[in-house]
Amino acid sequence: MSMVNLISFEDLSDNRGGLVxxxxxxxxxxxxxxxxxxxxxxSDVARGSHAHKExxxxxxxxxxxxxxxxxxxxxxxxxxxxxxYVGVYIGRNVWRVMKNFSKDCVLVVLASKLYDESDYIxxxxxxxxxxxxxxxxxx
Ligand code: TYD
Numbered sequence: 854m855s856m857v858n859l860i861s862f863e864d865l866s867d868n869r870g871g872l873v874x875x876x877x878x879x880x881x882x883x884x885x886x887x888x889x890x891x892x893x894x895x896s897d898v899a900r901g902s903h904a905h906k907e908x909x910x911x912x913x914x915x916x917x918x919x920x921x922x923x924x925x926x927x928x929x930x931x932x933x934x935x936x937x938y939v940g941v942y943i944g945r946n947v948w949r950v951m952k953n954f955s956k957d958c959v960l961v962v963l964a965s966k967l968y969d970e971s972d973y974i975x976x977x978x979x980x981x982x983x984x985x986x987x988x989x990x991x992x
Contacts, residue, residue, distance in 0.1 A: 855930060856923060856925055856928050856930050857923060857930050857932050857941060858941065858942040858944075859932070859939055859940070859941055859942070860880060860881075860882075860911060860939070860940045860941075860942055861938060861939055862874070862875065862880055862913070862937070862938045862939070862940065863880075863938075864938050871937070873915075873937045873938055875911070875913070875940075875961075875963055881911055881963055882909070882911075882942065883909045883965040884965060885963050885964070885965070886964060886965055886966050886967050887963075887964040887966065887967055887968060888961065888962070888963055888964070889961075889962050889964065890959060890960065890961050890962070891951070891954075891958075891959075891960040891962070892958065892959045892960070894919075894954035894958060895954070896953070896954060896955070896956065898952070898954065899950055899951065899952040900950070900951045900952070900954075901949045901950045901951045902948075902949075902950050902975075902977075903948070903949070903973050903974060903975045903980075904945075904946055904947055904948045904949070904973075904974040904980045904983075905945060905946070905947075905972050905973060905974065906945060906946070906972050906973075906974060906983070907945055907965075907966065907972055908945070908964060908965055908966050908969075908972050909942070909943070909944055909945065909964070909965040910942075910943045910962050910963065910964045910965070911940040911941065911942050911943070911962070911963045912934060912940060912941050912943060912951075912960055912961070912962045912963075913934065913936075913937055913939070913940035913941075913960070913961050913962075913963075914934035914935055914936065914937070914958060914959070914960050914961075915937040915959050915960075915961050916937075916957055916958065916959040917935070917954070917955035917956070917957035917958030917959060918933055918934060918935035918953070918954075918955045918958060919933075919934055919951050919952065919953055919954045919955065919958050919960055920932070920933050920934075920951070920952050920953040921933075921934055921941055921943075921949060921950075921951055922949065922950040922951075922952070923941075923943065923947055923948070923949055924947065924948040924949070924950075925946070925947055925948075925984075926946075926948070926980065926981055926984040933953075934960070940963075946974075946980070946983065946984060946987065948977065948980050
């Protein structure tokens with residue numbers, strides 16, 4: 854089974870233009886506490902390179918495209934985001950890197966928590982270590 858969890862959003866566009874809606878509990882699987890946007894990113898820039906202890910997010914590219922690399926410590930997969938109608942769910946303890954941003958890319962991220970630096974895992978070694986601790990605790 855793929856580790857990439859995609860969510861489809863209904864296309865509400867009509868002859869007046871495009872429309873899509875992201876709604877807590879209806880098509881977003883958590884309470885939306887924060888929305889942030891990433892845009893004007895150079896084509897050679899990689900962003901992300903971190904995981905979160907608790908935060909859940911859905912990322913949707915509402916314009917242009919970018920690549921999202923996801924890594925759960927066992928598998929890595931990448932997905933090209935290029936539609937306002939398809940988002941990728943990013944759960945806890947998933948290392949993510951965003952790259953290959955098109956010049957016009959606007960990436961909207963819906964998040965389950967307010968910004969909290971203490972929720973970040975910013976080094977890959979620490980990420981692997983936290984996964985190991987979690988697995989040991991489950992045993
Ligand atoms: P960061 O999450 O590291 O960016 P990215 O993962 O896209 O490369 O955030 C960059 C900076 O912005 C960092 O100092 C934290 C700050 N920040 C906020 O203050 N609020 C937010 O909602 C986000 C996402 C980041």
